Amino acid sequence: MIRQAVILAAGNGTRMKKGQSDIKILSTPKPLLEINGIPIIQRIIEKLVRDGIKVALVINPSDSDKFSDILCDFDVDYYYQSTALGTANALRCAREFVTDDLFAVFMGDDIFNYEDLNLLTINRPTVFGFEVNDVSNYGVIVPDSDSFAKEIIEKKLKGRGLVNTGIYVFHREFFNIYPKIESNDTSGEYFLTDAIAILYKSGRPLEIKKINLWKGINTIEDLRFANGVIHE
Numbered sequence: 001m002i003r004q005a006v007i008l009a010a011g012n013g014t015r016m017k018k019g020q021s022d023i024k025i026l027s028t029p030k031p032l033l034e035i036n037g038i039p040i041i042q043r044i045i046e047k048l049v050r051d052g053i054k055v056a057l058v059i060n061p062s063d064s065d066k067f068s069d070i071l072c073d074f075d076v077d078y079y080y081q082s083t084a085l086g087t088a089n090a091l092r093c094a095r096e097f098v099t100d101d102l103f104a105v106f107m108g109d110d111i112f113n114y115e116d117l118n119l120l121t122i123n124r125p126t127v128f129g130f131e132v133n134d135v136s137n138y139g140v141i142v143p144d145s146d147s148f149a150k151e152i153i154e155k156k157l158k159g160r161g162l163v164n165t166g167i168y169v170f171h172r173e174f175f176n177i178y179p180k181i182e183s184n185d186t187s188g189e190y191f192l193t194d195a196i197a198i199l200y201k202s203g204r205p206l207e208i209k210k211i212n213l214w215k216g217i218n219t220i221e222d223l224r225f226a227n228g229v230i231h232e
Contacts, residue, residue: 002104002119002169005053006097007031008090009041009067009108010060010081015218029063030217031108032070035226040217041108043230045074048104051120056097057108058090086189087166088181095175105192107166109217111226116211117167126169127152127196127206129162130214138163139193141208148205151197164193165214173204 013030020026025033031041041057048055056077059067064078079094091105104119117128127149129141139152141162152164177198181190196206217223 002100002102002122003053004056004098004100005048005104005106005119006056006058006091006094007041007044007106007108008058008087010058010063010084010090010093011109012060012084013109016220016223020220025220029059029066032066033109033217033223035111035223035230039070040111040226042071042074043111044106044108044114045071045076047114048119049074053104053119056094058093084189086184086187087192088178088190088195091170091192092175092178098172098175101172102169103172105166105168105170107216110166111213111215111217111230112165112167113211113213116213119169122169124169125171125199125204125206126209128165128167128209128211128214130165130211131160131162133160135159135161135163140164143208144200144205147208148200149196149208150200150205152193154193162208162210165211166192166216167211167214168192168206170206171199171204173202174199177202177204 009031016030017026032039058079058081061080077097081090081093136158139154140157141164142150144150180198181194183190
């Protein structure tokens with residue numbers, strides 16, 4: 001049973017803001033943009049809190065007031081990633097929050113069918129995948145013969161397949177293997193996707209489960225799509 005969740009929301013939303021003149025888009029952290037009147041991240045928090053799951057947010061410290069103002073009705077713990085060093089580093093920023101062996105991880109700017117996760121029944125490390133017709137723009141989950149994730153290959157494959165949603169249940173062992181994650185040569189960032197192969201080899205593999213709805217919100221077009229499919 002999952003009782004703790006960390007939501008990563010420290011990104012800069014560069015693709016969303018590119019070419020924009022809308023002041024609200026330019027001044028609002030992407031997880032706080034609204035889908036049919038409700039901030040993206042609030043939709044995630046509401047469901048977690050409903051299930052009795054304690055929530056931590058990792059944000060950019062410069063966005064602190066914006067998050068706390070909008071999410072003032074929720075009991076969440078805040079942690080801060082001062083430098084954009086990637087998703088694995090962001091999760092490490094919340095290491096003091098995690099006291100259970102298993103905990104969930106979400107990206108704060110994605111939409112998905114929360115009910116598909118069945119978090120209250122999860123009892124092992126898990127990565128959630130979503131099937132698409134063309135995986136070329138995504139990270140692809142590579143399974144072994146027992147449906148555990150061997151690795152995630154980023155934007156190198158083609159065709160139909162199961163892509164990484166960025167929704168995980170990790171074992172606390174993640175924080176011990178973090179030093180083994182190598183930084184990206186181009187950006188100097190440390191990515192959660194690179195932790196999957198390390199955890200697999202260390203005996204903490206993530207089981208693969210599918211969900212029926214997921215979309216990363218990266219552009220204005222993605223936001224418009226979400227407004228058309230999310231109504232609750």
